[in-house]
Amino acid sequence: MLCRYDIPLAEVRAGIVHELDAYWRSKRGGKDIPGWSDIDPAEMKRMLPCLFVVEILREPFRVYYRLVGTKASLFRGDLTGRFLDEIEECTVKAREELAGFYRLAAEERRPVFCEDEVTVGGGIQAFFGGIFPLAPEGRPVDRCLAIEDFGATKPKKVATHQRGMHHWWVQRTR
Template sequence: MTRESACEVALCDLKSGPVKRFDVYWRSKWRGDALPRRQDIDPSEILDILPLFILADIEAQPFRVRFRLCGTRVSLLDEELTGRYLDDLKNTPADEKQRIQMMYERVCFDRQPLYMRASNPSQQTGNLLRLEGAIWPLSSDGVRVDKCAAVEDFPDLG
């Protein structure tokens, strides 16, 4: 089964409650003009989202995405990401890795979230699952994006 390329959508076009809730949460963590920091994200405040949550470190030169944390539902339905670099993933085709990297690069450059929709094959059944998700920038100094938070939701599974 092939994976449908992620397409960018507006937040209002997504049905995912967890993506919308995390977006409100992320926006509440801004400090004036400064982007939220990793330490602003308190896991105890987003317990229902944690199984869908991804935290990534961003390396600038060369640009690389290293997944620091991957929620349990993401690892079951997509691929285990924890401790791995995007370009080293085994179950993700090369063209899809390139598209995902371009999304992370855009989030880092624009300093704005990116919302997406795709269909991914389930690791267990191979059936296509509708995925809705987003990537949000995080910054240690409030300016340069050095981490990203993401949520991958499969709303049809409830």
């Protein structure tokens, strides 16, 4: 297995992803999904280091990184102020898959989750993530919160995926 997209939340073995899911659901109120104005970073302090805030642009569909947490930046690089489709450190296949993951969350207006296997210190470890769409009431999704759980893993310990290069962290020199 390399990466599984759109897995059930019940298969996610990452507390921080479940925390963001519970927070996102608590902010819905009577709406199908919360909006950016419903989110309060002060209520998410434990999640912030692993959080991505992205803007969703349409026609053409693009993902723009507004903010990337400190721990996420250690694994992914500082993506703040960059479009996903312009990240040269990332393979074309990985960019397309990740864009499809964001598109699914945006179009279906629901959280989506993934599991990714990486080699860490000679063994395989699963990383879990989730994307949570945001929109003003009755409007298209314009932002997403995304989170990845890297556990206690150190960025320089991540060697490769079980079956080849997939995401950009394995291509970065540490």
